[in-house]
Amino acid sequence: MKSILALAVAISCVVCPGFSRAQDGAQLTGTWKLVAWSTKFDGGDAIEPYGSNPKGRLVLTPNRHWIIILTGANRKPAKTIEEKAALLDSMIAYTGKFTVEGDKITTHVDTSSNEIYTGANQDQTRFFRIDGNKLIIQPPEIVSAVRPGQKAVGIITFEREH
Numbered sequence: 753m754k755s756i757l758a759l760a761v762a763i764s765c766v767v768c769p770g771f772s773r774a775q776d777g778a779q780l781t782g783t784w785k786l787v788a789w790s791t792k793f794d795g796g797d798a799i800e801p802y803g804s805n806p807k808g809r810l811v812l813t814p815n816r817h818w819i820i821i822l823t824g825a826n827r828k829p830a831k832t833i834e835e836k837a838a839l840l841d842s843m844i845a846y847t848g849k850f851t852v853e854g855d856k857i858t859t860h861v862d863t864s865s866n867e868i869y870t871g872a873n874q875d876q877t878r879f880f881r882i883d884g885n886k887l888i889i890q891p892p893e894i895v896s897a898v899r900p901g902q903k904a905v906g907i908i909t910f911e912r913e914h
Contacts, residue, residue: 777816777852780880784810784887784910786822793896794903801906802842810887810910812850818859821845822908840866846876855879857889885912 786808792798800806803825811819824842828835845865851858858877861869869876879890887910896904 777812777850777857778814779882780812780852780857780887781814782812783913784812785913786810786908787886787911788909789822789906791904791906793899816849816851817847818850818857819847821865844868848874848876855881886910887912 786806788800789802789806789808790798790800801824802822805825806822807825808820808822811817813819822844827839827842830836830839843865846859846861846869847863848859848861850860856877857880858875861874861876864870877892879892881888889908889910891906893903893905896902898904
């Protein structure tokens with residue numbers, strides 16, 4: 753029985769070499785560049801909340817710090833109060849300590865650009881997978897604040913930077 757279990761573990765390490773490292777978060781450590789972000793609704797359609805060419809970085813440190821900034825495409829310097837408000841609405845930034853449990857990463861937010869991720873939303877749990885040099889992060893499905901009565905799920909794709 754022990755040899756069958758050992759064989760199964762060995763095969764899983766060969767077939768899924770990053771599995772054990774992803775479990776403890778070591779494979780996540782590094783700097784990741786945003787390459788795509790879309791939100792899919794239960795009606796089947798999808799949108800790109802920050803346009804087709806959003807910008808951003810996710811930095812995950814060995815001592816479990818999460819630092820993220822995402823911005824919309826084609827942002828321009830603001831000249832008026834309205835334009836400044838629009839810039840704030842076209843970005844998300846937050847930081848905190850993270851934990852990894854299986855395919856879930858939870859960030860305990862300590863600082864947020866617009867306070868949306870503090871208080872009741874302080875613990876941000878996402879599902880993740882690593883596919884080559886890509887990190888795909890997906891939050892749990894939620895009721896859409898933009899489209900009442902519909903559910904939505906985001907898919908955010910990053911590419912590892914060296």
